Amino acid sequence: MVDSEQEAGPKKGKRNRVSVPSYFLPEEKLLLEEKAKQCSLSVSNYIRDVSLGYQPKSTSDAKAVLELVRINADLGRLGGLLKLLLTDEGKHLDAKAHRPQINELLHQIGELQMQLKIEVTRIRK
Numbered sequence: 454m455v456d457s458e459q460e461a462g463p464k465k466g467k468r469n470r471v472s473v474p475s476y477f478l479p480e481e482k483l484l485l486e487e488k489a490k491q492c493s494l495s496v497s498n499y500i501r502d503v504s505l506g507y508q509p510k511s512t513s514d515a516k517a518v519l520e521l522v523r524i525n526a527d528l529g530r531l532g533g534l535l536k537l538l539l540t541d542e543g544k545h546l547d548a549k550a551h552r553p554q555i556n557e558l559l560h561q562i563g564e565l566q567m568q569l570k571i572e573v574t575r576i577r578k
Contacts, residue, residue, distance in 0.1 A: 492511055492512060514576050521569050521573050528562050532562045535555055535559055
């Protein structure tokens with residue numbers, strides 16, 4: 454009979470902890486530390502979760518998605534500033550003379566934003 458405190462699934466709070474000695478090669482220990490860090494877990498919690506059949510979720514992907522979203526927002530702001538420059542001709546510089554280069558830059562920003570969206574979708578899957 455399984456006690457309710459011993460049911461499957463990691464429990465938070467107080468536990469009757471028991472140590473289970475494990476031995477690893479130095480490179481295995483480094484790998485465990487890296488994998489635990491990717492999941493924002495301690496090595497002990499990572500080993501326990503994996504040993505009990507749980508698949509810890511990597512937080513690295515979530516951090517990468519947030520960074521890509523920030524970059525996308527920066528590109529959007531840059532595009533907005535370039536458009537403002539084009540519509541506010543004559544005040545800052547001769548935008549008509551630079552219109553082809555600015556339009557090309559706006560096109561490149563749009564392409565980068567599309568690539569970022571594709572990458573975010575890929576990471577989330």
